[in-house]
Amino acid sequence: MTRSFPMNAGDGLYSYSKNSHLQILTSGISQDHMIRFPRPKRCMRQVLGGGLLERNNRWCKEMVRDAIIRKLDIKTILSSSNTIHITELGCSVGPNTFNAMQHIVEALKDKYLYQDQVIDSTKSIPEFQIFFNDQVTNDFNSLFCSLPVDRSYYASGVPGSFHDRLFPSRSIHFAHCSTLARDTLQEASNEL
Template identity: 40%
Template sequence: MAQSYVMIGGEGPLSYAKNSSYQGGVVDVAKPIIEEAIKQKLDINELCSNGLMNNFWIADFGCSTGHNSFLAMQMITRAIGENFQSIRSVSQIPDFYVFFNDQVTNDFNTLFRSLPPERHYRAIGLPGDYHRCLLPKASLHFAYSSWALHWLSQVPKAVEDPNSPAWNKGRVHYSGARQEVVDAYSSQYAKDMGAFLEARAQELVSGGLMALVFPGAIPTSVENPNTSYSDVPSETALIGSCLMDMAKKGRVSQAKIDSFNFPIYFTFPEELKAVIERTGSYNIERIETLDNPGKHTLTNANARASFYRAAFEGLLIDHFGCEIIDELFDRYAHKLEASPAVLHPDNDKSVMIFVLLKRI
């Protein structure tokens, strides 16, 4: 992944750490499901087939500065510990090692300095691209990733190629774009998600679990569930329209906008299932869409603008320079204020996809 995809580090007012309560909602809603999954699907006796199990390895892929990750890791280690306790005994609870993964340019300093002092695991930093294998073969017992897998490793090349039928001129994302653009995004997603799943298949032990949560979409057409398109109001399209307004005022060049696209894709359950099944390495134990309670935290225009700024600023600065950022997000907040209905939680149609996989 490019450096620019990294969230804003530190703990300042614009940092990802201070603007990720929306994603934090994921932990709340996924908590009972993951706890139940660990209880029902983690076969302790299978994992301990060689006798005692001294070390239990967990990894969080795309953890950013860790604020939401710490909650998840606490919940996961506690649930696994209880499982060991009930199936084996307290004395057989293994030592937990948590590998915090993100790109090498992630703010690991903030992550390490924020580690909860009362944690029941040893924390390890695992820098690197999670589309490749990062841990030893068959070493990992539980893989987790939250709010990361909707990021593509790159914008699909065709979308930025003026000679391609998929060239996405005048837009910054696939929302509302031609089918060629949507298809280019969809195949980049299949490639990236496939690489992620293949890499984890190498690392996971047989019987190991993987819980993934990330924003996704619901197909608009029931007749055609393969339409990779949804009625999720696209925040990225709104940012795009602010950029177009700025182009009209001469604040940013049209060519700059034409060569920019968000490297984000919102998959939907059927599409994801096909990608998983292609690997041949997992049983799909559970796949579903969840509502995100975190959206109730973004009911005013400025909060929402800060949230998307924390997520996208690096990417936008990298392409447009830092001069336009304040104006862009001011315009964005004004656009939201002008249509308050958009801000109402009932109108936030975003969904999260939750998947639980078991390594065969």
């Protein structure tokens, strides 16, 4: 049986949205294909005391962008639709998930524009549909109330465990998993 550890909902003093600064700091550091740090406390002291936040965020954004540019085939994705489907697994509530999604959408647009020069420059930029997923106890109301006004994507909520089936077969083009949720993925079955 899967154990559930949901974040505190809302925007109160002890909510995740008010207390996710550490996740902002570490999100880029641990994004490198599930790197595990042998001394996480020492690493965090270096991050917090070493002024690595800006470099870390830049590095994370560049790493995601580089992987998308090198490995994603936009032509295949858009062969049947002009919409790219993205999911954020374990989104919780707060700015971290929106920052990650914005970086991914920007990188996908760059990839499309780069690859489109080779394919057909008369096509319009694709639309983006993001599925924010978290446990059913997540505060999706707060999540949607805090969506960026100037976002360039459509947003939907998908409550449920990613240990279960959440989406139809072959319906997601790109999946992102936050630092905390990724730890839970290690317990997932081989079917994922």
